[in-house]
Amino acid sequence: MIKEQSILLDKLESGLDTSSTVRMDAWKMLQEVGLPSKKSESYKYTQITSILEKKANFDLGEQKAFDKRDLYKTSGSHLVIINGVFSKSDSAIENGVLVDTQEVTEGKHDPFSLLNTAFSPEEITIKTEGKVSPIFLYQVNSVGFSNPRIKVSASKSQEISIVEKSINEPNTFANSSISFDLDENSKINYSKIQAYGQESSVHETIFAKQLRDSRFYSNVFTFSGGLVRNNITISLEDENCEGYMNGLYILDGKSHVDNNTSVDHLKPNSYSNELYKGILDEKSTGVFNGKIYVRPDAQKTNAFQTNNNILLSDDASIHTKPQLEIWADDVKCSHGCTSGQLDEDAIFYLRSRGISEKNAKAMILNAYAAEATSHIPVPELKEEVEQLISNKLI
Amino acid sequence: MLQIKNLHASIEDKQILKGINLEVKAGEVHAIMGPNGSGKSTLASVLAGKESYEVTEGEVLFEEKDILDLSPEDRARLGIFLAFQYPIEIPGVTTTNFLKTALNQVRESRGEKALDAVNFLKMMKEKMKLVEIDQSLLSRSLNEGFSGGEKKRNEIFQMAMLEPKLSILDETDSGLDIDALKIVANGVNTLKSSSTATIVVTHYQRLLDYIVPDFVHVLYNGRIVKSGDKSLAFELEEKGYDWIKADVAETV
Numbered sequence: 001m002i003k004e005q006s007i008l009l010d011k012l013e014s015g016l017d018t019s020s021t022v023r024m025d026a027w028k029m030l031q032e033v034g035l036p037s038k039k040s041e042s043y044k045y046t047q048i049t050s051i052l053e054k055k056a057n058f059d060l061g062e063q064k065a066f067d068k069r070d071l072y073k074t075s076g077s078h079l080v081i082i083n084g085v086f087s088k089s090d091s092a093i094e095n096g097v098l099v100d101t102q103e104v105t106e107g108k109h110d111p112f113s114l115l116n117t118a119f120s121p122e123e124i125t126i127k128t129e130g131k132v133s134p135i136f137l138y139q140v141n142s143v144g145f146s147n148p149r150i151k152v153s154a155s156k157s158q159e160i161s162i163v164e165k166s167i168n169e170p171n172t173f174a175n176s177s178i179s180f181d182l183d184e185n186s187k188i189n190y191s192k193i194q195a196y197g198q199e200s201s202v203h204e205t206i207f208a209k210q211l212r213d214s215r216f217y218s219n220v221f222t223f224s225g226g227l228v229r230n231n232i233t234i235s236l237e238d239e240n241c242e243g244y245m246n247g248l249y250i251l252d253g254k255s256h257v258d259n260n261t262s263v264d265h266l267k268p269n270s271y272s273n274e275l276y277k278g279i280l281d282e283k284s285t286g287v288f289n290g291k292i293y294v295r296p297d298a299q300k301t302n303a304f305q306t307n308n309n310i311l312l313s314d315d316a317s318i319h320t321k322p323q324l325e326i327w328a329d330d331v332k333c334s335h336g337c338t339s340g341q342l343d344e345d346a347i348f349y350l351r352s353r354g355i356s357e358k359n360a361k362a363m364i365l366n367a368y369a370a371e372a373t374s375h376i377p378v379p380e381l382k383e384e385v386e387q388l389i390s391n392k393l394i
Numbered sequence: 395m396l397q398i399k400n401l402h403a404s405i406e407d408k409q410i411l412k413g414i415n416l417e418v419k420a421g422e423v424h425a426i427m428g429p430n431g432s433g434k435s436t437l438a439s440v441l442a443g444k445e446s447y448e449v450t451e452g453e454v455l456f457e458e459k460d461i462l463d464l465s466p467e468d469r470a471r472l473g474i475f476l477a478f479q480y481p482i483e484i485p486g487v488t489t490t491n492f493l494k495t496a497l498n499q500v501r502e503s504r505g506e507k508a509l510d511a512v513n514f515l516k517m518m519k520e521k522m523k524l525v526e527i528d529q530s531l532l533s534r535s536l537n538e539g540f541s542g543g544e545k546k547r548n549e550i551f552q553m554a555m556l557e558p559k560l561s562i563l564d565e566t567d568s569g570l571d572i573d574a575l576k577i578v579a580n581g582v583n584t585l586k587s588s589s590t591a592t593i594v595v596t597h598y599q600r601l602l603d604y605i606v607p608d609f610v611h612v613l614y615n616g617r618i619v620k621s622g623d624k625s626l627a628f629e630l631e632e633k634g635y636d637w638i639k640a641d642v643a644e645t646v
Binding site for chain 1: 446495497
């Protein structure tokens with residue numbers, strides 16, 4: 001194992017609960033696979049291990065109380081999670097929403113999921129019965145290294161909207177994992193706002209597993225963060241599923257945001273659509289990797305993927321890589337990515353009508369960003385996202 | 395209203411305008427004609443303030459004020475309007491939204507109050523008639539998927555809404571069939587008054603049957619080489635531009 005990794009892992013090992021087989025197994029497996037190194041293809045542009053080594057203060061152990069001003073002022077269930085621990089006293093849960101905690105179960109086998117399994121304090125499970133209002137998740141991450149683990153299950157024909165907001169302290173590293181189980185004919189709409197400080201590092205794993213006739217939407221809006229890595233996977237495990245991934249990243253400063261996404265079509269007649277849009281200013285860096293797998297059984301698959309980028313500064317950069325792997329022969333798939341500057345002719349056109357340069361740019365960028373916000377189910381969130389977009393662009 | 399003195403302009407070190415002199419008074423219509431590549435569109439863009447062109451010499455006075463250092467939006471707010479030869483398509487921005495922003499920014503700069511939704515709509519309805527433009531077009535993304543004729547009508551509609559003092563029509567006739575041409579010309583004529591002026595940039599005499607100019611200037615190789623009244627346009631239509639080129643060659 002390379003040096004920086006062993007330092008990091010040594011540091012972490014002292015916090016390990018050696019009595020849990022699930023955790024010890026994950027830890028052993030992590031020793032074998034190692035943390036991503038410079039040579040790891042899927043972390044090529046995001047040197048996460050060395051950034052963590054430099055930036056995150058793993059000794060920081062401060063607990064921070066939840067600030068009630070962060071609550072959305074709307075009906076629904078409000079769940080507060082502090083450093084990965086569900087805080088019942090801060091939460092307000094409506095009838096039909098069942099929240100429980102349990103010992104961590106086995107997770108995925110990529111390095112950060114293994115880390116999460118080894119160190120997550122508990123697994124928070126969310127289920128619903130009947131018709132329920134949106135569920136708001138508030139994550140406060142104030143200790144140096146936190147590993148929240150959340151599992152959402154939608155049983156047959158259930159519909160759940162989830163909005164998540166994280167409040168992360170500087171010099172912390174949050175390695176969160178949220179997974180979704182969608183039973184037949186269910187629907188989950190998950191939206192997440194990522195507006196972190198320049199000194200916060202975040203690794204987020206989002207995983208959805210879909211059964212027949214289910215629909216899953218993920219909407220991830222990233223406005224800032226020192227290091228943000230999102231691993232999003234949708235696994236379409238049965239027929240007639242629909243999976244949507246929408247993302248918007250509007251970055252400045254030295255923000256580094258890496259969206260690593262994949263959609264896996266395993267059975268026939270399913271549909272997926274992915275749209276990621278970026279606006280990058282100053283010295284920010286964006287990374288987009290979109291994989292679509294169409295397995296041999298998945299005939300009549302429709303899978304689409306788009307990634308568009310606008311670079312506003314010479315120092316901003318984007319690395320984008322779409323990837324299609326198709327083993328079935330009767331499918332409709334497309335992918336495309338673009339990156340470019342703001343259209344000067346369009347700006348001149350608006351300005352020639354009396355609109356200031358600033359407003360002209362904001363108008364064009366707002367219109368460009370709007371497409372990625374079309375699937376937000378909760379009006380309060382839509383307003384917040386639009387406000388955050390405007391704040392960034394005007 | 396407008397005085398252009400010895401205007402030189404270049405793009406990427408290529409000299410396009412090589413000393414233009416022109417005076418336009420309120421109430422007048424000037425036509426600028428000339429063969430392709432003579433600098434007509436450059437002149438229109440330079441007047442509107444397009445930054446990719448560099449003015450290397452000369453001055454442009456609008457109502458006695460030098461405008462060359464002004465931004466495009468400041469020129470628009472003073473009352474200069476350019477109808478684009480190729481109107482830009484802007485996805486996601488509706489014409490209505492865009493015009494409301496534009497109009498209110500122009501009004502604000504003049505110390506006027508912003509128009510509320512009701513009055514804006516009322517004004518829009520009135521001006522829509524002028525160019526026979528449909529409401530449904532205006533709630534769509536600006537120029538996106540518009541036909542050539544729709545784009546040009548939208549330009550004149552914007553002009554009607556913004557009520558400029560000086561309108562510059564850059565090849566507004568290109569790509570128009572005769573019916574659309576009449577509608578556009580009719581709009582321009584209705585908006586004309588003794589306190590406004592129009593510069594019509596065109597390659598062909600055809601538009602000038604409908605928007606009758608007081609003066610016709612021929613631009614060739616970055617200079618105005620001949621000026622006259624509307625009969626000059628007929629002469630050009632009849633003989634083409636070659637005799638002008640020959641004339642210029644002789645005098646050089």
